[in-house]
Amino acid sequence: xxxxxxxxxxxxxxxxxxxxxxxxxxxxxxxxxxxxxxxxxxxxxxxxxxxxxxxxxxxxxxxxxxxxxxxxxxxxxxxxxxxxxxxxxxxxxxxxxxxxxxxxxxxxxxxxxxxxxxxxxxxxxxxxxxxxxxxxxxxxxxxxxxxxxxxxxxxxxxxxxxxxxxxxxxxxxxxxxxxxxxxxxxxxxxxxxxxxxxxxxxxxxxxxxxxxxxxxxxxxxxxxxxxxxxxxxxxxxxxxxxxxxxxxxxxxxxxxxxxxxxxxxxxxxxxxxxxxxxxxxxxxxxxxxxxxxxxxxxxxxxxxxxxxxxxxxxxxxxxxxxxxxxxxxxxxxxxxxxxxxxxxxxxxxxxx
Amino acid sequence: xxxxxxxxxxxxxxxxxxxxxxxxxxxxxxxxxxxxxxxxxxxxxxxxxxxxxxxxxxxxxxxxxxxxxxxxxxxxxxxxxxxxxxxxxxxxxxxxxxxxxxxxxxxxxxxxxxxxxxxxxxxxxxxxxxxxxxxxxxxxxxxxxxxxxxxxxxxxxxxxxxxxxxxxxxxxxxxxxxxxxxxxxxxxxxxxxxxxxxxxxxxxxxxxxxxxxxxxxxxxxxxxxxxxxxxxxxxxxxxxxxxxxxxxxxxxxxxxxxxxxxxxxxxxxxxxxxxxxxxxxxxxxxxxxxxxxxxxxxxxxxxxxxxxxxxxxxxxxxxxxxxxxxxxxxxxxxxxxxxxxxxxxxxxxxxxxxxxxxxxxxxxxxxxxxxxxxxxxxxxxxxxxxxxxxxxxx
Numbered sequence: 001x002x003x004x005x006x007x008x009x010x011x012x013x014x015x016x017x018x019x020x021x022x023x024x025x026x027x028x029x030x031x032x033x034x035x036x037x038x039x040x041x042x043x044x045x046x047x048x049x050x051x052x053x054x055x056x057x058x059x060x061x062x063x064x065x066x067x068x069x070x071x072x073x074x075x076x077x078x079x080x081x082x083x084x085x086x087x088x089x090x091x092x093x094x095x096x097x098x099x100x101x102x103x104x105x106x107x108x109x110x111x112x113x114x115x116x117x118x119x120x121x122x123x124x125x126x127x128x129x130x131x132x133x134x135x136x137x138x139x140x141x142x143x144x145x146x147x148x149x150x151x152x153x154x155x156x157x158x159x160x161x162x163x164x165x166x167x168x169x170x171x172x173x174x175x176x177x178x179x180x181x182x183x184x185x186x187x188x189x190x191x192x193x194x195x196x197x198x199x200x201x202x203x204x205x206x207x208x209x210x211x212x213x214x215x216x217x218x219x220x221x222x223x224x225x226x227x228x229x230x231x232x233x234x235x236x237x238x239x240x241x242x243x244x245x246x247x248x249x250x251x252x253x254x255x256x257x258x259x260x261x262x263x264x265x266x267x268x269x270x271x272x273x274x275x276x277x278x279x280x281x282x283x284x285x286x287x288x289x290x291x292x293x294x295x296x297x298x299x300x301x302x303x304x305x306x307x308x309x310x311x312x313x314x315x316x317x318x319x320x321x322x323x324x325x326x327x328x329x330x331x332x333x334x335x336x337x338x339x340x341x342x343x344x345x346x347x348x349x350x351x352x
Numbered sequence: 353x354x355x356x357x358x359x360x361x362x363x364x365x366x367x368x369x370x371x372x373x374x375x376x377x378x379x380x381x382x383x384x385x386x387x388x389x390x391x392x393x394x395x396x397x398x399x400x401x402x403x404x405x406x407x408x409x410x411x412x413x414x415x416x417x418x419x420x421x422x423x424x425x426x427x428x429x430x431x432x433x434x435x436x437x438x439x440x441x442x443x444x445x446x447x448x449x450x451x452x453x454x455x456x457x458x459x460x461x462x463x464x465x466x467x468x469x470x471x472x473x474x475x476x477x478x479x480x481x482x483x484x485x486x487x488x489x490x491x492x493x494x495x496x497x498x499x500x501x502x503x504x505x506x507x508x509x510x511x512x513x514x515x516x517x518x519x520x521x522x523x524x525x526x527x528x529x530x531x532x533x534x535x536x537x538x539x540x541x542x543x544x545x546x547x548x549x550x551x552x553x554x555x556x557x558x559x560x561x562x563x564x565x566x567x568x569x570x571x572x573x574x575x576x577x578x579x580x581x582x583x584x585x586x587x588x589x590x591x592x593x594x595x596x597x598x599x600x601x602x603x604x605x606x607x608x609x610x611x612x613x614x615x616x617x618x619x620x621x622x623x624x625x626x627x628x629x630x631x632x633x634x635x636x637x638x639x640x641x642x643x644x645x646x647x648x649x650x651x652x653x654x655x656x657x658x659x660x661x662x663x664x665x666x667x668x669x670x671x672x673x674x675x676x677x678x679x680x681x682x683x684x685x686x687x688x689x690x691x692x693x694x695x696x697x698x699x700x701x702x703x704x705x706x707x708x709x710x711x712x713x714x715x716x717x718x719x720x721x722x723x724x725x726x727x728x729x730x731x732x733x734x735x736x737x738x739x740x741x742x743x744x745x746x
Contacts, residue, residue: 075449077394077423100483108392118484122456123449125426125486126394146483166481167488 022346025329027059027071033343034268034316036329039095040276042322044119045329046093046101047071047343048269058090058103060119063320063327068345074117076105076124090115090124092269096142102127104138112136114150132169133161139181143188151180160193162208172206173213179204183226183271192216192226192233203235205253214253223248227271229299230278236266247272247283249299260297263287265315274299275319275326280352282317282328291315294330296348305351311344312336325349375411383409384417391420396427415444422453426486429493431461432506460487461507462522464494466515468533470502470611472555474516482509500744502533502611517551560608563710563739565621571600571732573627573634577669578726590726591687592667596627596634600717600732606644606739614647615741623657623697625719625730632665636730638719640697646741649703651713657697659721661728664688695721695728703738711740 027033031051038045042063049057059071076088089112093103098118105115105124114137115124127148128137135154142148148163149172158178161171173179175195182193189208194201202218203226217223221239228234237248237257245266248257265286267273273282282296291313297304311332318329328348331341383406390398403421406413418441425434435457442450468474476495481488487509497504498515508522516533523529577593604621618641625636642655668682697719705712712735719730 072452077391077396077427096483098483107394110393113394116484116486118460120456120459121484121486122426122453123423125484127485130394165483 021067022344023068025059025061025068025071025343025345027061027343028073029057030340031057032341033331034341035091035093035270036316036318036331036343037093037095037101037270038276038318038320038327038329039099039101040097041099042276042320042325042327044095044099044101045071045318045320045343045345046074046095046103046117047329047331048091048093054087054089056089056091058093058117060101060117062119063345072119074101074103074124076107076115077126092139094140094142094148096146096148097144098146102140102142102148104140112138114140114148128163128169141181141183141191143184144186145188147184147188149182149184149191149193151178151182153178160191160206172208172211181225181271183228185228192228192235194222194224194226203233205233216250216253217248217257225271227274229274229281232299234260234272234274234281234299236264236272245286247281260299261295265291267316270316270318273317273319276321279321280319280326282319282330284314284317284330288313294328296326296328296352303352305348307346307348307351309344313341315341326352376409377411380406380409380411380413384414387417387420391423396424399424400428413440415441415447418444419450427489429486429489429491430506431457431486431490431493431508432463435461435507457507458524461490461509462524463526463528464504464506464508464520464522464531465528466498466504466531466533468498468502468516470556472552473499473502474518474533475499475551476504476513476515478511478513480511482511497744514551556611558609560611560615560617561739561742562605562607563737565602565604565606565619565736565738567600567602567713567715567734567736567738569600569715569732569734569736570597571625571627571730572597573625573636574729574731575634575726577671579671589672589687589689590669591632591663591665592669592683594627594632594634594663594665596629596632598626598628598634600625600730600734602640602734602736604640608644608646608739608741613743614645617644617646618642619644619653619655625732630665631667632663634661634663634665636661636728638697638721642697642699649711651701651703651715651738652699653701654698655696656694657719657721658694659692659719659728661691661721661723662689663691691723691726691728693721693723693728695719699734701734701738703740706740707737709740710737712736713738 031049034048036045036047044060045063046060058074061071062069087108089106091104093101095101101117104112106112114127116127117124133152137150137152139151146165151158152161157176160173160179160182163169177195177197179193179195182191184191192205201222201224203216203223204213205216206213223237226233226235232249232251234249236245238245245264246259247261249260250257261283263286264283280296284294294307294314294317311334314330314332316331320327326349329345331343383402387399387402418437422434422437438450438454476498478491494504494508510522512521518533520531573596575594578590602621602623606619608615608617610616621640623638627634636659638657638659640657642653645652666686668685673680673682699715699717701713701715703711703713715734717732721728
């Protein structure tokens with residue numbers, strides 16, 4: 001579907017002169033589109049394409065006022081051809097200011113390392129050489145000041161490390177339990193992360209300067225993939241039962257969890273889809289009867305909007321907010337018997 | 353006695369052939385495989401080393417080698433080298449990714465030509481370093497080049513820079529933007545004066561390099577019978593023409609006095625030249641003060657020398673057989689004696705072995721001396737060590 005997909009400019013649907021649009025993001029090749037991730041200014045959209053054959057490709061599309069340009073494939077250095085080597089896995093993108101994507105990459109079955117890609121900047125470049133931090137580097141997440149948090153398995157258990165804007169590296173956690181999904185408070189003073197304890201993931205928050213740690217949420221089930229929004233913390237929670245996922249919110253460490261959405265479809269890798277201005281949460285349902293829509297709900301509880309689609313199995317939502325417009329990206333099966341999930345973007349400003 | 357001319361010819365042919373060998377196809381294949389293997393492991397410094405070795409095979413390279421060479425250059429921050437290698441790859445196969453990479457460089461980097469003093473290299477700085485590591489490395493590499501050489505002919509990411517107090521902006525364009533750096537400020541911490549930003553990477557000393565000169569090898573001596581020297585009724589008794597083979601040995605030291613290529617220096621050497629065999633035995637002891645030039649891996653030395661010769665043998669020159677000595681068979685007469693005189697000595701050599709601070713060389717040398725009555729011409733092919741010229745490998 002990806003190869004033959006077309007950009008469906010639907011500006012006319014929203015009235016002449018309106019900047020709203022909707023359309024598929026085209027890319028070369030086939031595979032399931034996953035994990036769309038907007039750049040900070042909403043100009044670029046990075047996403048993964050998985051053919052379920054060992055490779056995970058990454059593409060970046062430029063989304064201008066009324067069009068999503070054909071996505072450009074990101075390649076890792078090291079392939080013997082200009083198209084890169086085989087068995088490359090590129091995933092988990094985060095964007096820093098200046099429109100540089102940072103992501104995990106593994107070349108030909110090797111270790112996962114962090115790479116950067118700048119649209120129009122050629123092939124990806126390894127960010128942190130193995131001489132500085134060996135082993136697998138995963139779960140990158142960027143703060144507003146371009147500080148980067150990531151997980152390193154150099155000590156045997158996944159530990160959170162940071163790379164400050166000047167490029168200096170430091171280790172934040174040192175426990176024997178593996179930590180995953182470090183997430184910056186936007187000002188880079190604190191971060192939240194998941195830690196696997198007793199076979200489930202619990203959430204913690206740490207002050208970077210003092211390394212003082214506090215439990216945000218623990219107990220039964222997994223509490224994982226935190227994201228800050230308007231001073232609060234949202235995350236996925238399956239404490240109601242295995243693979244029954246909710247998006248919950250807490251005001252502070254240890255505070256009572258409140259469900260923002262129940263029975264959601266858990267994205268493959270991404271955190272809860274919060275708009276950059278911290279006002280809206282987008283999610284999809286796990287229930288097949290509700291899988292044809294994306295729900296966008298205000299975090300203050302003031303409104304909830306169903307974005308109905310003509311597709312099925314909608315998932316992987318991501319929200320951008322730029323130039324006063326809210327753009328929703330999500331993946332879906334274009335029809336019930338379609339082979340691959342595709343990526344769709346839609347201006348939903350007028351629906352909110 | 354060894355046949356002199358054929359030996360010299362062979363030596364010269366060997367010498368000139370050393371640096372200019374033909375394509376080594378087997379080595380090329382080995383290195384090409386090595387490059388692919390190293391690239392797959394992200395060992396880009398190794399890829400760059402192998403790529404450089406691949407170029408030294410003088411073989412025609414394939415697309416993959418140029419492509420991976422461009423990637424290693426990118427990893428190391430050598431943006432202009434990356435651009436050049438991509439251009440070479442494009443000539444073989446203009447793949448979209450190659451074109452994209454070329455466009456990416458043109459779209460993010462500008463050409464710059466910085467001229468500064470190698471003895472007092474300026475500092476290249478940029479206030480706001482970009483996040484993208486390849487751009488960061490490009491700046492870091494350029495700063496390294498400027499610090500080592502005082503100059504830069506390459507590419508930098510668009511933006512504002514300072515080199516030795518000269519501010520300039522890098523912008524897009526096909527032409528190299530010249531930036532000339534004048535006298536840079538060394539240490540602006542004068543009394544009562546506010547310290548400004550450092551503009552120089554430090555001054556280099558008067559001596560660029562120093563080290564021993566030790567050379568040894570086969571040598572040849574030619575000294576023709578003198579003309580116009582009085583015979584038996586006069587004073588001089590000279591040997592007949594002498595051709596002798598033997599050894600040449602030189603021991604001394606060399607210092608480099610300049611930093612710009614080709615580096616120039618001075619060598620002070622004491623030498624010994626021995627000619628043996630046949631009817632003659634000569635020992636030459638010399639002192640040599642040479643100016644030295646070191647272009648690339650070559651070494652050229654030339655300068656005045658002074659030698660003392662001790663010789664003995666059988667065979668007086670024909671002119672002696674006159675006057676009272678008329679009719680004497682001069683070829684059977686023994687002689688021995690000393691001679692001394694000034695002359696000039698020169699050598700041309702090439703460094704073949706990298707021995708860290710030293711360089712293993714092979715040299716062809718020649719010397720001419722005169723004691724006022726006769727001339728001594730010496731040749732030699734020597735092997736040994738000379739100081740390596742420290743250079744920044746770009």
